[in-house]
Amino acid sequence: xxxxxxxxxxxxxxxxxxxxxxxxxxxxxxxxxxxxxxxxxxxxxxxxxxxxxxxxxxxxxxxxxxxxxxxxxxxxxxxxxxxxxxxxxxxxxxxxxxxxxxxxxxxxxxxxxxxxxxxxxxxxxxxxxxxxxxxxxxxxxxxxxxxxxxxxxxxxxxxxxxxxxxxxxxxxxxxxxxxxxxxxxxxxxxxxxxxxxxxxxxxxxxxxxxxxxxxxxxxxxxxxxxxxxxxxxxxxxxxxxxxxxxxxxxxxxxxxxxxxxxxxxxxxxxxxxxxxxxxxxxxxxxxxxxxxxxxxxxxxxxxxxxxxxxxxxxxxxxxxxxxxxxxxxxxxxxxxxxxxxxxxxxxxxxxxxxxxxxxxxxxxxxxxxxxxxxxx
Numbered sequence: 001x002x003x004x005x006x007x008x009x010x011x012x013x014x015x016x017x018x019x020x021x022x023x024x025x026x027x028x029x030x031x032x033x034x035x036x037x038x039x040x041x042x043x044x045x046x047x048x049x050x051x052x053x054x055x056x057x058x059x060x061x062x063x064x065x066x067x068x069x070x071x072x073x074x075x076x077x078x079x080x081x082x083x084x085x086x087x088x089x090x091x092x093x094x095x096x097x098x099x100x101x102x103x104x105x106x107x108x109x110x111x112x113x114x115x116x117x118x119x120x121x122x123x124x125x126x127x128x129x130x131x132x133x134x135x136x137x138x139x140x141x142x143x144x145x146x147x148x149x150x151x152x153x154x155x156x157x158x159x160x161x162x163x164x165x166x167x168x169x170x171x172x173x174x175x176x177x178x179x180x181x182x183x184x185x186x187x188x189x190x191x192x193x194x195x196x197x198x199x200x201x202x203x204x205x206x207x208x209x210x211x212x213x214x215x216x217x218x219x220x221x222x223x224x225x226x227x228x229x230x231x232x233x234x235x236x237x238x239x240x241x242x243x244x245x246x247x248x249x250x251x252x253x254x255x256x257x258x259x260x261x262x263x264x265x266x267x268x269x270x271x272x273x274x275x276x277x278x279x280x281x282x283x284x285x286x287x288x289x290x291x292x293x294x295x296x297x298x299x300x301x302x303x304x305x306x307x308x309x310x311x312x313x314x315x316x317x318x319x320x321x322x323x324x325x326x327x328x329x330x331x332x333x334x335x336x337x338x339x340x341x342x343x344x345x346x347x348x349x350x351x352x353x354x355x356x357x358x359x360x361x362x363x364x365x366x367x368x369x370x371x372x373x374x375x376x
Contacts, residue, residue, distance in 0.1 A: 034058075035332050038065040038101035040092060040116045041108030042077050044130050045203035046159075050105060051081045053328050060332055065099040067092045073202055092116065096123055103335040106130065109206035110213055114139045117154060121146035128155040128331045132223035132357065133350040135214035140354040147347055153334050154347045157327045160189075160224055160284055161344040163300035168317035169288060172295055173232065178307050179290025185232060185271040186287040187225025190217060193277035195252055208256055215361055216256030218245055221275030226356040228286055229264060229271040230349050237352055240265040240371045243360035248278050262360045273360075 037054070039047065054063055067089045068074035074088045089095035096104075096119060106116050106129035113129050120127045133156050134140040147154045160166060172178050191197055194207050206212040213219055230236075241264055245257035252258070262273040286297045293307035306312040319325055323333040333339045343349065359370040 034062040035335055036064045036102045037061050038104050040067045040104050040106045042068040042073055043202040044107035045199050046130050047107035055081050065095045067095045110135050114142050117143040118146045121150040121152050126153045126335050131158045134354045137358050153341050155341045155345045156350040164317040164319045165297035165303050169295050180292040182269050182290050184289040185229050188274045188285045189221040189224040190276035190279045191282035210256050217258050217275045217277045218260035222260050222273050225273030226353040230352045231344050238264045240369050241359035242369045243363040245364040
């Protein structure tokens with residue numbers, strides 16, 4: 001079984017390093033109480049990686065409740081990760097009121113993100129969700145309004161946020177300004193297809209439902225490129241979006257696209273987003289071309305760089321232990337109020353991501369170039 005989890009394996013060893021560093025700096029300090037974290041939904045397959053992360057010998061987090069309306073699925077996860085069934089709830093509101101968690105990690109289908117955020121907002125509970133943010137701008141705005149009205153942070157998690165290669169690209173492009181202004185971004189994300197790689201039936205069911213997922217490969221994998229492009233373009237809204245989607249495997253995916261290419265126009269740059277359930281193998285690759293050079297990331301750790309007329313250089317960036325190393329540590333820092341969601345994880349970024357995806361869906365449907373309005 002081939003599946004994509006929240007945390008890449010190379011990062012797992014970093015937690016011991018972080019813990020040791022903290023202990024060395026504050027040898028006499030009493031460690032804070034673990035953060036009381038609850039899970040909303042178990043149908044998104046990435047929840048497995050997150051629960052495995054929480055199940056490690058960590059003293060900073062405690063899972064105090066799991067909401068999942070499918071009781072059989074909830075019991076399966078409880079047995080697999082050795083959580084008592086007393087933590088399981090089939091009603092979100094009852095769970096929130098009964099256990100009063102400090103934060104919620106959300107792994108529902110995308111359509112249900114809005115209900116989770118609105119329920120948590122009125123109780124002033126921060127929320128983290130697995131990508132993408134929303135299936136529509138209406139849903140995105142409802143979450144934005146709830147966040148603003150009740151002052152809760154909303155974090156959107158992408159596997160690619162934690163890639164050392166992407167941190168290195170940011171440093172090269174934004175801190176060193178080595179490439180000059182960006183002219184073209186190419187993001188290639190996807191795999192052979194969710195059914196082909198053997199995702200769980202509950203995950204496959206919502207991924208292939210246009211209402212619950214927003215689309216097929218376009219929303220499932222197009223969101224990565226839209227997220228990274230928005231980040232690299234400093235949260236600028238595009239001028240226009242054009243898209244082509246296809247059903248190359250209509251017998252397997254009769255209701256959603258399995259192939260998507262999106263062209264995003266900026267005043268002096270373009271972004272090409274390629275989301276696919278038809279790659280011969282899984283990939284999450286990013287290319288950035290500037291006035292004076294390029295940088296190409298293959299997966300999370302390999303980087304090829306060429307500046308001016310110099311020779312191409314290959315490197316393997318490594319992650320630096322910090323509060324921005326992985327989604328769990330990051331979200332716990334948000335819950336504690338130590339940091340505010342920024343960049344790739346921020347609601348601001350992901351409102352634009354949703355706008356790009358929704359425009360791409362409409363462009364593919366109508367065969368037209370969608371010009372974005374001046375104001376969001």
